[in-house]
Amino acid sequence: MNACVLNPHSILGGNHLFRFIYEGVGQMLPCWMAYVVAGAAIMLILINAVLLGAAIVSWGERRLLGRFQNRVGPNRWGPFGALQPIADLTKLLTKEDIVPYGADRIAFTIVPVLMVASLLVGAAVIPFAKDVALVDLNVGVLFILAVSSLTTIAIFTAGWASNNRYALFGAGRAVAVLLSYEVPVVLSVLGVVLVAGSMSLGDIVVAQAVPFFLVQPLAFFVFVAGMSAELNRTPFDVAEAESEIIAGYHTEYSGIKFALIQAAEFGGALVVSGLIATLFLAGWAGPVADWLGWLWFLIKTFIGIFLFVWIRSTYPRLRLDQIMAVCWKFLMPLSIINLIAVTLEVFFLRDAHGVLTTADLWIMAGINIVIAAVSIAVFGQLIRQQVRNSSQTAPASRLVVSGVSTIEVSQGQG
């Protein structure tokens, strides 16, 4: 009996499930085959979890949006319309799969695959309970950012390959937004990494004796804003601005490809909410019972999704140049301020072993909340000034009692 033994230090070594399957299957099959089988099993779980999650998010978002808008939302199929995503999927699957004339067929086809793939791979490193992530990568945070940057290429390819000018507009906008917002997002995550002392998401959760949205409110703000830009959600959804450029880069997609793109979008919302929960809301750590970690994690993820939906339901969209201005003139300074403040605090507060105690975290929270309030107010004022100067608006409109039957404005010049 040559049972295979997984090297505990290999990438998947920390995954109990993988080891269990690997060693179990290894009893009967050669080791490499066991490795493949275990990997496939893990991938199956991952794909199902994320895509089902995306389906639930799509339903939940529509229900929530409906309630925000004082209507019901999907309610026809299943309890509370919960089977609606399945109906949608069935409809999309049975639709004709159109590749527009003049499109680059290969590039057009790989886009949905690429988007879903990057989403799935990114979801793999998020710990959804104590010590339960598919992979506890020691560079988890960076990994997610790196993988999500693949989406940029996918979107660009979609816009280019569709042979549609609206899609091209959307792609150009999306890339501009994605590239710009990556900078403040990475900088804000850097603050988290500094305090936690690790890039592994598992370690970051453990380090949150005080949830980081209190310790680093600025980073939280920047991260949520930046991520809603990267997810193409209002007020930063220029890339899919349906009132301007129809659907942006996925205008020409139909059938299963469209379904995949939608799955990637809703799944993206799910993964990003999970990431927010992990980075700022202390992930699976809850008030009682570690084994209930998945529950806390789900609740916190829901908070993230609710936040996104709430913002989406409330605000109009910004223009592209204004989004750029918000990124470079508002979020960027905020994230740098946060980074500097956190660096200094960590430098002065840590003890000899470079460890921060809970008391230290509370001190940091106190300082940082003040800093956040002040800097958001100051930079908000600055960006407002900028906006005022750029527009040639006369004083505010006024109410005039009419009754005079002459035109008060001189004609001519036209």
Added chain:
Amino acid sequence: MTIRTEPMTVNVGPQHPSTHGVFRVRITFDGEDIVEVEPVLGYLHRGTEKLAEERNYVQIVTLTDRLDYTSSMINNQAYCLAVEQLLGIEPPPRAKYLRTLTAELQRIASHLIAVGFFVQELGAFGTPLMYTFRSRERILDLFEMLCGARITVSYMRPGGVFADAPDDFWPALDQFLNDFEGELAELEDLLLNNEILMVRTRGVSPLPPDVAINCSVSGPVLRASGVNWDWRKMAPYDAYDQVDFDVPIGSSGDNYDRFWVRVQEVRQSLRIVRQCIEQIEPGPARLELPLVLRAAPGAEAYGRVEASKGELGFFLVSDGGISPYRCKIRSPSLINLTITEHLLIGWKLADMIVSLGSVDINMGEVDR
């Protein structure tokens, strides 16, 4: 050093989510900046003016419903005023008040649509639109109570309105007015000073008053440019000389002002409706007229109202028959579209949609 760019021509419409029906603009972009605009009209042309020559004076009322289908009451009113002028008759006072009241309710409904879609085009995900439609739905319910239809009302007839309001209409109207105060306040909280909306619309696509006058635009678009021009004040028709209201005037004529003027006009319309309820007195609501009307040969009449989108006029010529010899419709949406180039050129794609929305065109009226 300059970078040479290549212009790109894009067809916006007639199948576009935010061109208000089947409006088509051929736009040449430089990057996202607009350098050339060419509106293409006529996709919804139904020949209303010609159809009117084949129908008798009462039947034409049903055609006017379908011009600007978001404010059919006001279209009815304009047409009926023209016919009454043609025939030299005057409706009874109760009919006048009923007309004023319903026209103002319709103005509220129409402005609610304009505001809702305006914000929708700014990118709000349907929420303000849903709120405005919620209120508009109440108004349409009132219309259904009055005349059995919600959109294509055909409520007014030459010589009055088709029938007096039912008894349960007045309490329902009171109920609506009270509720709507709150809903309007909510809407103003959500929109009027929203920073994102301000940033997107303040100073964008301003329309100077001289250009506005030279393009002969009318309605909220004209008033937003600071021109004090409202037919309800200039040449009061129906019961407008009996009621007291203000005309909101914008200052710079930008997108925000056009939006702001509409919101304020909703408030003023509420005032008018309340005054109408106070002043209205019992009496007949319709003149006793024959089913088929005939005007004197050669008679001409021009009836005009301040519709929700601007000056709406019906020019009727009679040859003594049962239908007009000629019916010319001066539709505000079409004439307001003459400022398209002025509004759009030099602004961005995203502003273009918003500017078009702020003009509040209705293709049923543009193409007639």
Added chain:
Amino acid sequence: MYGLEMAKGLLVTLTNLMRKPFTVAYPEQRVRQHPRFRGEEFTWYEERCTGCASCAKYCPLGIIKIVTSPSETAPLQGDKYLLETFDIELQRCMFCGLCVEACPYDALFMGSGFEEGQYRRTDLVISIDRLRQADKNPSTWFRPQLESMDYRPGTSRPLGWRDVGREGWRWHQREKAGMRLQGRNAEDDA
């Protein structure tokens, strides 16, 4: 402070989240239908109709097709015509109600229903048989006499031809337009 209005907007949407939805879930629930509602299926009382075709003439679209022939009692002057066809092409109807307005004897009413979806356009023509057999739930549109008796098409019972006229039903039977139908229908006289 900048951003305060945006926070106010969030508050507005949140209060609306707590509110009861405005939606009416249509097939299960229905909005209150007002008695004047101009519905799709027309209510027609053959007993009242003389076949004068005023409705057909007054229809702006000309979608009412009436074919009549002299009835057996034709020699009696002023008798009603025998109606062979009374077709209403619903597919082109715009429910303006002018036909109802034109009807001198209150024989044609707007209906109160609105669920007339069909799979074929030809099914949208209401034939005379359908008009005869349909439930009589007339809309009160342009019929003040129905309004004054507080008739509610949805909830009140269907109305027979005797109850819907401006004048008493006997007038219709005996005096209108010199109509003489004595002995033709003994029950009605009773």
Added chain:
Amino acid sequence: MWFEDAVFWILAVVAIAGSVGVVLVRDLFRASLLLSLVFIAVGGFFILMNAEFLAVVQVLIYVGAIAVLFIFAVMLTRDVQRGNTPNRLQVPAAFIATLLLVMMVATVVTTDWTTLAGAGLENKSRVAQIQAVGIPDAARLTAAGLTADEVTDVQTGGLADLLIGEFVLPFEAVSLLLLAAAIGGLALARGRGR
């Protein structure tokens, strides 16, 4: 290990085929897509070498930023489908490419890759140890008494040490270059219009 060898060969084939494709494919857009494929494959190599940090950064920067810039530039050129027509720059380009190839081959050949002697390493710092390990496959790791996690941690730190320490001058020079490029880009973009 058999499995890792297999992955290595797959990645190698993908990388080389991709690079050949980049050169041979006429359609510039597809060429840049293939280029990003090559970048990802190289990232895969880094993972095989237990250098996750480098792999992630490779994907983040090369695929997420540089390849996108390539595609952006490609999008702005004319006749994307036809690709470049032969022009005068072919000869110097070939010359420079050959030169680069020679330099790289020379570097590979002259570098002493087998530094894992084992002797004397215990006294050096962890960073030095890792540097000495070079490509850390399992056998070498066990020989040096290191775990993969440790290697990555120390690699990240070592990378930082190297960048800020030994190679600070080239590092700063590159940042200066990037700054200049950014300012140049701004100047170009602002020159037009207002």
